[in-house]
């Protein structure tokens with residue numbers, strides 16, 4: 001709960017590699033997400049090669065922080081694993097959010113970079129990373145040891161809550 005309330009988007013990083021154990025924790029969190037009919041349609045591409053991170057920073061119009069990040073995880077949905085059509089987006093979004101929360105919990109900073117449904121980002125990233133046609137990249141998560149800190153956001157709004165009817 002603390003990690004959920006503390007989490008912010010972190011776009012500056014220290015020049016320090018993220019340890020394998022921590023990467024595994026992020027992936028474990030991603031795969032612990034709920035999914036429609038437990039379809040678990042996700043795949044995760046772990047990107048650590050500097051050249052690839054730099055290229056992705058160029059492909060993604062708001063992904064400049066990847067030039068500083070030591071790690072990115074691309075969360076993808078496999079349409080051939082879907083039991084209930086169209087639900088892969090929600091499944092993979094839940095996995096992405098779990099990764100962000102785990103990052104916060106283990107002292108890392110991360111930011112969600114939207115890919116799907118922007119077709120140019122989907123196409124360019126899929127082609128660059130040789131992703132098969134039935135697999136769609138949903139979100140690129142930029143990760144590293146935080147280079148800055150942010151205060152928790154207070155977004156609780158009474159007026160967005162409706163009791164028993166609108």
Ligand SMILES: Cc1cc2nc3c(=O)[nH]c(=O)nc-3n(C[C@H](O)[C@H](O)[C@H](O)COP(=O)(O)O)c2cc1C
Nearest residue numbers: 007008009010011062063111112113114115150153
């Ligand atoms: C679907 C989605 C797409 C996003 N895409 C980007 C992005 O392309 N670049 C970026 O810097 N942040 C991106 N963000 C992060 C948001 O800007 C950020 O979550 C929002 O401003 C709230 O700030 P916080 O995460 O610090 O609480 C994205 C977040 C979501 C959920």
